[in-house]
Amino acid sequence: MEPREKFCSYCGALIPYMDESCPSCGKAQPPMPGMRIAVERPSKKIWLAVLLSLLITGLGQVYIGQWRKGIAFFVGTFLMGFVLFDIVDYGLIMLFGTIMAIISAYDAYMTLKSGAK
Numbered sequence: 686m687e688p689r690e691k692f693c694s695y696c697g698a699l700i701p702y703m704d705e706s707c708p709s710c711g712k713a714q715p716p717m718p719g720m721r722i723a724v725e726r727p728s729k730k731i732w733l734a735v736l737l738s739l740l741i742t743g744l745g746q747v748y749i750g751q752w753r754k755g756i757a758f759f760v761g762t763f764l765m766g767f768v769l770f771d772i773v774d775y776g777l778i779m780l781f782g783t784i785m786a787i788i789s790a791y792d793a794y795m796t797l798k799s800g801a802k
Contacts, residue, residue, distance in 0.1 A: 731797045738790035742782070745793030758789045 689702035691714075698709035706713050729749050738745030742762045746755030762785040766778050 729797055731794055734793040734797055735790045738793045739786050742786045742789045745790060746796075749793060749797060751796065754792070758785065758792075761785075762789075 743758030
């Protein structure tokens with residue numbers, strides 16, 4: 686089976702059918718029938734991920750699609766607070782929870798800032 690080809694809309698060069706730009710002139714080609722067009726999904730809002738992580742540790746990670754990391758933050762913080770309950774003062778447990786929420790919020794911020802998911 687021969688590969689399908691088309692002519693460049695600008696310079697007339699013969700190019701592969703699915704090419705998005707002409708290798709000869711470098712101009713972008715208009716979409717052809719049967720050509721898939723990339724649909725850009727709306728990006729997640731950084732401020733919302735940070736706010737969710739500050740409200741409930743790990744919820745920002747769940748919002749950006751990192752379920753395992755979000756659950757690990759939440760369960761880890763909860764279990765550590767439960768373990769520390771008999772050992773240290775309530776104020777220190779609250780401080781630990783606050784620090785973990787800040788770490789979770791920072792992680793969500795850096796993940797979205799770097800573009801990783």
